[in-house]
Amino acid sequence: MEFQEVVRRRRMVRRYSPDPVAPAAVDRLLRNAARAPSAGFSQGWAFLVLDRPAEVERFWAAATPPERLARPDAWLTGMRTAPVVVVVLTSKTAYLDRYAEPDKGWTDRDEARWAAPYWWVDAGMASLLLLQTAVDEGLGACFFGVPPGRVDALRAEFGVPADHAPVGAVTVGHPAPAPARGSAASRPRRPAAEVVHRGRW
Template sequence: MEFSEVLRHRRMVRAYRPDPVPEDVLRRLVRVVRRAPSAGFSQGHRLAVITARDVRARIAEIAEQPYLALGLPAWISEAPVHIAVGIREASYHERYQEADKTDEDGAEGEWTVPYWWFDSGALLSLLQLAATDEGLATGFFGPGERDQFAAVHALTGFPEDVALTGVLTLGYSAEDPAAPPSGSAGKRRKLPLDELITWRT
């Protein structure tokens, strides 16, 4: 698929067919973790690929109810794959305490932006684009309450030093591609480009 087509087809989906995602496709997709940007090449990204039906069902029990309460269909429980996106902040501090990254006093500099979170969002975008290129659809959720986040984190298998940033749902879309997106993008107008982009020429 041409990159312009990948961009045009990327959307958040909340309805999946039951078809499983072939393992070779899934393995090819998650390899983008090695292409995701990370400040100083800290490599703090972590993924947990969850296809086990019982684990996905437990995650859905924790996270799906707020969506159902809004009248949305079950989608977390229907997605055949969950990919937990995690970030290890310590990887960034370890990297920036190395000789080529420390300041003149040999200390790690101040983080004016916590780039581990920034980089985690970049990884999410790459995963979505790679999935679209494979003919797959994605959604994303982050459990809202702190205890829900902790409960989902426990199901991912991530160690304690890896923070969960959210979960990508993955599968073959059951939505009509010609229909408006099922989430907020289908209900809100797009802002004009001149509101989003500033040119200084």
């Protein structure tokens, strides 16, 4: 697919058909995500791939507050139809370690040296590559966050190391016919003229 078409067609999909996702497509999503840029080439991201029904159910049980799981709303009901979930994680330690190496020299590992927490930024870039590759594969995808109160349960359920933090999760599957929902359905996209400032603000 031509790149501009990928960008134009990328949207958050919240309901999926029962059709399975080809393993080769999932592998391509992950290979592309791992090519995202990263500060100092730290590559501190990791991807927990859940592509079996039992694994996906365990994810929703761990990542959803029990009261919401007992009475799922339309969003949760639709999202649970996804056959694949990829949890995107980041390791701050990988970045602090990398920048303490001789060619960087930040041996004090002081986080105040960072203009922004690039371990989160870079994982976001990897997530966008997941989303764009899904479109190029003819699939749908949606990025969303794990509620803070459910992070420990997610860690315990899947053995996530303490030095890796979930940035979010991406559902992947074949989009089901459904009306547009979410904020994009009720809010217009801001035109470039409103967000681009040339020369000065």
